[in-house]
Amino acid sequence: MHTVAVLALDQVIPFDLSTPIEVFTRTRLPDGRPGYQIRVCAERPEVDAGAFTLRAPWGLEGLQGADTIIVPGTAAPAAPLPPAVRDALRTAAAAGTRIASICSGTFPLAATGLLDGLRATTHWIAADLLAGAHPEVEVDPAVLYVDNGQFLTSAGAAAGLDLCLHMIRRDYGSAVAAHAARLSVMPLEREGGQAQFIVHYHAPTPQGSTLEPLLTWLQENLGRDLSLADIAARAGTSTRTLIRRFREQTGTTPLQWLHRARVRQAQHLLETTRHPVERIAAQVGFGSPTAFRDRFKRTTGVSPHTYRRSFG
Numbered sequence: 001m002h003t004v005a006v007l008a009l010d011q012v013i014p015f016d017l018s019t020p021i022e023v024f025t026r027t028r029l030p031d032g033r034p035g036y037q038i039r040v041c042a043e044r045p046e047v048d049a050g051a052f053t054l055r056a057p058w059g060l061e062g063l064q065g066a067d068t069i070i071v072p073g074t075a076a077p078a079a080p081l082p083p084a085v086r087d088a089l090r091t092a093a094a095a096g097t098r099i100a101s102i103c104s105g106t107f108p109l110a111a112t113g114l115l116d117g118l119r120a121t122t123h124w125i126a127a128d129l130l131a132g133a134h135p136e137v138e139v140d141p142a143v144l145y146v147d148n149g150q151f152l153t154s155a156g157a158a159a160g161l162d163l164c165l166h167m168i169r170r171d172y173g174s175a176v177a178a179h180a181a182r183l184s185v186m187p188l189e190r191e192g193g194q195a196q197f198i199v200h201y202h203a204p205t206p207q208g209s210t211l212e213p214l215l216t217w218l219q220e221n222l223g224r225d226l227s228l229a230d231i232a233a234r235a236g237t238s239t240r241t242l243i244r245r246f247r248e249q250t251g252t253t254p255l256q257w258l259h260r261a262r263v264r265q266a267q268h269l270l271e272t273t274r275h276p277v278e279r280i281a282a283q284v285g286f287g288s289p290t291a292f293r294d295r296f297k298r299t300t301g302v303s304p305h306t307y308r309r310s311f312g
Helices: 014-025 083-094 103-111 124-133 159-172 174-183 212-220 228-235 239-250 254-272 277-283 289-300 304-311
Strands: 002-007 036-041 046-048 053-055 068-071 098-101 145-147 151-154
Touching (some): 002 014, 014 159, 083 098, 151 159, 159 174, 212 228, 212 254, 228 254, 239 254, 254 277, 254 289, 277 304, 289 304
Parallel strands (some): 002 036, 002 068, 068 098, 098 151
Antiparallel strands (some): 145 151
């Protein structure tokens, strides 16, 4: 039987902790036998889980001999990783144990150095923090999970379910994974990635900056057919100067800013109206429905119709 050790760190997020316990405990093989046995392990017997205190039946020795180790997220992802935990994870990795993280659990896993040079993900809201803390890790905030073979990482909350179902499919095949998905009332595969849930704020522009009036005007005129020359004329400057000022104050180009603003407005319309996609494309300034669909999917990871089904 496959043994899964769930590592409970201080300030563990209860949802992230319970996800692998529930999914793997309920997994059954075609003959009815359980597919996994679970160990909840911690450095100390009692763990701070926020609203309650958790008593772990296993110490760090429970990580030894496990086939898979799961590192759930914590409410303090940037907290230093205890040396004993770091060493236990490294020892397990050296023995070939599969190690996966859920949500901000990517932070302690990255702190071991095991993700160096690899692609990884975490909850989109913490992606920049992860990239800054661990520049040697290639952070991809647009996906639900990343499978590097021995090391796997997932995005926030429900993405932990996606990752667990993916591992069950790797271990026992699609039929067993599909049954586990039905018990969890989850699709075996969700369309799109984490990008569809990201709130795409504009890059911050200080109040009183030279671009503030122009950005306000752009936001009010998203439906117009605007070229770079049009924007520069409105700003009363050359296109070269305009591009330089945008780079300095927003970190992007004028047209990229405009595309992002149009997609954000389209998301709002898809959520709050029943307007056809073709009408929304025109309302937010895309020249054709095809161009709109391409840009929308490139930004959010899903089509406008799929986004509306999820959030409308």
